Amino acid sequence: MSSGQDVPFVLGTGSVENEDAYAVLDAYFAAGGRYLDTARVYGRAEAVVGSWLADRGVRGDVVLLVKGGHPDSRWRPRLSRAAVFDDARASLDDLGVDSVDSYLLHRDDPGQPVDAIAAVLTELVESGIARAVGVSNWSSERVELLLDALARNGGPPVSWVSNYFGLATVAAPSPYPGVRSAVPSLVDLARRSGFPVLAWSGLSSGYFDGRRAAIFESAANAARRDVLRSVAERHGASPTAVLARWMSTRPAIVAVFGSADADHVVELISAARDPRLDDPVADLVSTLGEAMDDIGDFPPGA
Template identity: 25%
Template sequence: MKTVRLGNSGLEISAVVLGMMSYGDPEKGSHGWSVGLDEARPFVRRAYEAGITTFDTANVYSAGSSEEITGTLLKELAPREEVQIATKVHGRMRQARNGGGLSRAAIMHEIDASLTRLGTDYVDLYQIHRYDPLTPVEETMEALHDVVKAGKARYIGASSMWAWQFARMQHAAELHGWTRFVSMQDQYNLLEREEEREMHPFCQATGVGVIPWSPLARGNLTRPWGAAGSGTRKDTDEFGKGLYRQDEDANRAIVDAVAAVADERGVPMAQIALAWSAGKSAVTAPIIGATKERHIDDAAAAVGIALTDSEVRRLEESYTPRYPSGF
């Protein structure tokens, strides 16, 4: 798998990132559909063997157990310097004061807790999971800068916020000479393209890499419209259920177009949807989830597919504007 640079930073990552949200203790946190260590092992190994060396998790995933599984499995696979570990901070981890958000107190506590769970002394990318309207951006950015200067994170990134919020935080860092974000992790797929309006142009203009989550729209782009998905997550992921309910007529037409292009090329629909994502000029590397080995195989194959201009037009032409979701 090819190597890409994350924005204008020097950090090299794989062209596909494996999201680790599916792996954790299902008895902890809100991801009752997650799978434990032994079930996760073959997926992480297959990803690594396919050339995926970048793994994304978060402190809040399965109440920290996703980080524990990530750290354990990556130690089994490769030397620390040969993989890139990304995690996130913001979600509430403790009911005590300063147990969540992006205050200096929360960030300084949570980076140490994440490193302990991951079993490493640094992460390659430390991301804020959401914008915190209750904490001054200067406090957050200085704390993140101090995390980098302490050697606990190599780079910092952000996720899922309005473009003006992201720009405000970057401006604060520039103004004070603090570490800037090198990445934006946002929701972006054929059914949710609102980031093309402001966030992606801003990222491209300022050298920020984009590593989108849900490039397959929670599986909606992997099967014909109306075909039922399978698995516990389909029934229990309340957050995911609400993401793609806007303009179902347009969504149906988009999914039909994906199916048609896939049929013409003789490949699974997932490969076409991922090839579209990976081929967008703003995108550095899509983040995929995997609960079946073919999910990884499809992702590895997709980065080698170059869609024609005609195919891209067919995939995009039915999209209708909608209110952004996923924040």
């Protein structure tokens, strides 16, 4: 990341839906955070972010990563040119901007040829709606095909691929169809091709803080949680701090952390920056050993 970013993660705005969220955005920005992740389906998030940008006068300092083209309420794909451009223009209106820094397609439609999708992404850049483009919840195989299609047709590069990645392995089919994780083949492709993996739900929906998250309930994840807590205790740190530092230092991974609490955001920033947490992170990785191999994977049929 660049553009003056001094926080090693992107702030997710899925919990930013009212004016009280200004405190969260202010805390992130004051600490040097400049990258905001938002989406057309995040309720009022885009409108709140847009109001905050205008009130604070900081549009030129903030990098907007915006997702659109989400399936409809019956989970039917919406990646036609018309649907994507309708979403993109609505996002510009709510955000109060003329263009966004990167526009990501929120889901794939495996039944649609990648050349058609590449054409839509190219037009988003050529029209001035987005300076860069990316995709979210795509398999590594489809991303590789998209990279090839964009290169063949003189399109823009893929700047981001946003998939799930976290310490917890998904243990049950997601209630949200079409989600994908950053499996090793995608991370390898990211390293070779030069795009970062934007890891949504970097804190695994709060599972390691004790929240119930049905898709993460498994004996394997419970064991990882116990190891994380034990390692944190040995080093006099909090489990969340160790987890935040681990996520923020993974090769080719850029974590997305979100919170509705400004103090929690400040704590995450402090932990993500703290090199003193590298020892407990190394201890965590060493202790888990081979149990780290399938981190982030979704089960068959998810």
